[in-house]
Amino acid sequence: MNCCAPEEKLVPLNSVPRVALIGQPNTGKSMLYNRITGASAYVGNWPGITVSLSNARIKLAARDVEFVDLPGIYDLEGFSDDERVVADFLKTYPVDLVIVVVNASQIDRQILMPLQVRQLGLPAVVMLNMADEARKAGIEIDPAALAARLGVPVHLISAKYGEGFPEAMATVATVLDQRHGTPPVMADYDTLRGTLMTEDTLAEALRGSVIYPETPPKSLTERLDRWLLHPILGLPLFFAVMLCVFYLVWSIGLPSQDWVGAITDWIQARILEPVLAFGPAWLQNFAINGIWLGVATVASFVPLIMLFFFCMAVVEDSGYLSRAAYLMDTWMRRVGLDGRSFVMQMMGFGCNVPALMGTRVMRSRPLRLLSMLIIPFSLCSARLAVFVFIISAVFPASQGPLVLFSFYVVSFAAAFLAAAVFSRSRQFKNSEPFVLELPPYRVPTLRQVWLRGYGELREFLRRATSFIILGSVGVWFLTNFPTDAEGLNTWGGQLGQALQPIMAPIGIDPYLTLALIFGFIAKEVVIGSLSTIYAMSAGMVAHQISLTVSPVAAYSFCLFCLLYTPCLTTVATVKAESRSWGFMLFSLGVSLVYAWGVAFIFYQSALLLGFK
Amino acid sequence: MHDAAMTLSADGEVVTLASLEPGESGIVAGVLAGVFENGLSIRLRALGVTVSREVFMVRKGWFGGPFVVRAGKATEIAIRRTEATLVMVRRS
Structure with missing residues (x-):
């Protein structure tokens, strides 16, 4: 074959x-x-x-x-x-x-x-x-x-x-x-x-x-829907379901990244370093801090992505996802979207790329474009990893889940605000009927859930691996040249400093600026790039960040991360799906301005309120 | 099938799907095009909302939310209020 x-x-x-x-x-x-x-x-x-x-x-x-x-x-x-x-x-x-x-x-x-x-x-x-x-x-x-x-x-x-x-x-x-x-x-x-x-x-x-029977037997679906589609209780139940998913990702997904990290560290210390010790120092540096770092970054996502899509498969295959679309339609309609846009936005929480592709179910181009404009604001799993890293470095463990949850809230709010504003323009006005099937509730099989998680993982590895390794190598070059320079004297550091007039008002220092520049390639690169930028192992970077970055600045950094372009793959998908360079550039511009604006308002307000 | 007769008949009055209360049912008399041209009637046909079929109003969302409608024997669909006003049914 x-x-x-x-x-x-x-x-x-x-x-x-x-x-x-x-x-x-x-x-x-x-x-x-x-x-x-x-x-x-x-x-x-x-x-x-x-x-x-x-x-x-x-x-x-x-x-x-x-x-x-x-x-x-x-x-x-x-x-x-x-x-x-x-x-x-x-x-x-x-x-x-x-x-x-x-x-x-x-x-x-x-x-x-x-x-x-x-x-x-x-x-x-x-x-x-x-x-x-x-x-x-x-x-x-x-x-x-x-x-x-x-x-x-x-x-x-x-x-x-x-x-x-x-x-x-x-x-x-x-x-x-x-x-x-x-x-x-x-x-x-x-x-x-x-x-x-x-x-x-x-x-x-x-x-x-x-x-067909004269009177269909009372089904479980009917009984469940009485609660799950309840006009008042429906939405709180829905958000409770989502919160459960987040807690699962937090309590299993996060430690799993450490386990994988331990494995990749072991391989580096026991196999790569001894072998590379025979070569010149620059080669060892390049192979370990450039290429292997990228590989380790990809590897650390493997359990997280699988876990996320296991959850997603359960929510989707159980029939609950289309109920979510029903429950949310009232509110989505007000911002010019419909329940289906919301479902795609939810998909975007796994990865923006398939969600953008999924907007094809919408027939009306304006509705589709508007959905594509807001999906990149969905907190995808790659950004989740960045947030989890930053939050656990800067905030006390007890506050972690709440801080993370707040980013999900911001993600929704930012998307709705953008939709509400842009749906007023003629280019984004929807004319498609909203009719959606509500399948009966089903118990997903393990096989189904496994296939979904495995399939999404395979897709992610195929799409992202080379991207991430290239990005990691790129960061290595920017942070290791000129050859005798260190830290802020490298090309990358100089770039970060040159951007300070723009980034300082939102509390982002030159190191983190550089991380954001590489985050443009893929958010997966950010954590790896921090190791390279600070020239420390991931554990040490976390410690360093906790010393040098205040919680307010860290939050501002995460806000910026959340709202600016998720990754090059997303940009490429927006271009491919909209078949328009103009729309892609528009979407890109909107996200950068939006990210800076929100981070600016947050950071400056926090300073005014006396936070440091 | 796009211009349903808005008349009273022996079988019952022709109203919009949106005016059925939860628990009420009706027989579809036609689907108006509205702003959707053929899009709405074709999609509804595939979901079982088409002339001479029975529809049953299961629930109505609050705050202007969509309806849950059972079409035929075993299909439940969510349909928005504005779309439901384009479906003409004979109350049964």
Whole structure:
């Protein structure tokens, strides 16, 4: 399998059978895809398609088969960006088979998609997923009768627990066998658009094969929603949930960074330094304080990112995240956003980059741009690490969690303020309907949670590793030249001093200024760069900062860190998603001015109030 | 299907979805385009809010918040007030 250069991979025209997965959001399509492909999936670019798609080549009944996971869409005739991606894909890349994933409980409406696929003329297998939920809801489905009516194989499965999965995959293999030698099929959108599909068409397709109970059994979801969506208690409960997540990250994530730090320190002391001792001093310095520092920085994030996305997966897969969107919509609407922007903003707390990509679900460009403008103010995990480091160095341990929590509050407030201001401009005025599915509550499986954490980690390592090591090497150069200089006499120190007229009013000294400059590359670099800038180990840096930086200045530094550009990757993503240099530069400018302004107001007020 | 008749009929009066109280249900008579052109009716069709389907008002958010509406048998959706006023239903 060619898994080494997914970016450049060009897909040959069906040298192996191509199977595309399509379905609505919340059907468990991705879970099915994960079950089919295991860990072999990778993200690839498809010429003519604006987003990258996950695909995998696996052996099915002794034959290589390529599976492609298309974005979840509501309607094959829809106009959202994702819906356009699917249409472009099916019109550009002929497929040998389409697996239509349907939520079995919602077959009353989701039968639309198998019918539409039939109109497109594509060979299909229908998988009615979440069979367990449908059974619990008392819904009787006769797959054989439905298959006869639709003219394609139908299987009841549970991608989550594996029920019915082997049989369904055997059918996929059989259909591919029967089609062997037959050319793949390109979607026929003219026929689809020319066919009027009424309610009767849908009802007719289901007649005799699907029976819903007269009165659905009282569900757990109903009982939970009475509390979780309560008009008054809903929001406090939501914030309580988020606070729990933060405490978990604080109490496990923070120590985990020390454990990793101990491991990387050990490797440095026992392996690298003895080996490098044979080389010249400058090489040892460069390898340890330049390259290895970058590697150690990346490593220290591994447990934190996994833990965060474990939590995120639980919140999201349990069905609570869309409830959060519902609860927040009242308030988001007032600042020109909607609950979905809020969900993406929440995603941004993991990493701004996927959150920015996720704004694609919003059809209206103004709404999307406004969401993209405020997402970089979300306190991402990389900034979290910086804050945790600074806070634990400067503030007493008992205050730590509260100080950290205050940054989350500032993060929200800053985003809302920015949205409220910019939504007044015509460029950011929204015209998209707000309609959102609230899936029933589900218990996420360990497998799901693990796959999410692992997947996000892999993505992070792929995207950030070289970036961070380069940044770390860059800092090393700035802080080690001219060769005889030390501290503020180095190029970097001179740069930090040159910026003092701007940075002094917000309480940031030349050392920290330099750290901020490197934070522009990635926040992950900041802590590593502090070690280089102060020429001390991380533990010593913390001590040094506690001596030289006042709590007020430290807070101001964190405020600046929170609001200015998160990292180069974010900037690149804003550019790619908006397809506009102008918007990217605007977003960049806004964040710098905003960061300085907020830090200035905070620092000067604190001084006026007598804090030092 | 975009111009629902705003008339009284034997089956019940045609009102907007927004005017259903929690616990009340109705049959969709049509979806107006409003400012959304086809966008709203296509999205709602996929979620099961379409002509002759039953909708049930589950709860209404406070402070002008969105509604939770059950569409058909087993789909719950959140829909904003302004969007809900574009959905015409025959009260049942």
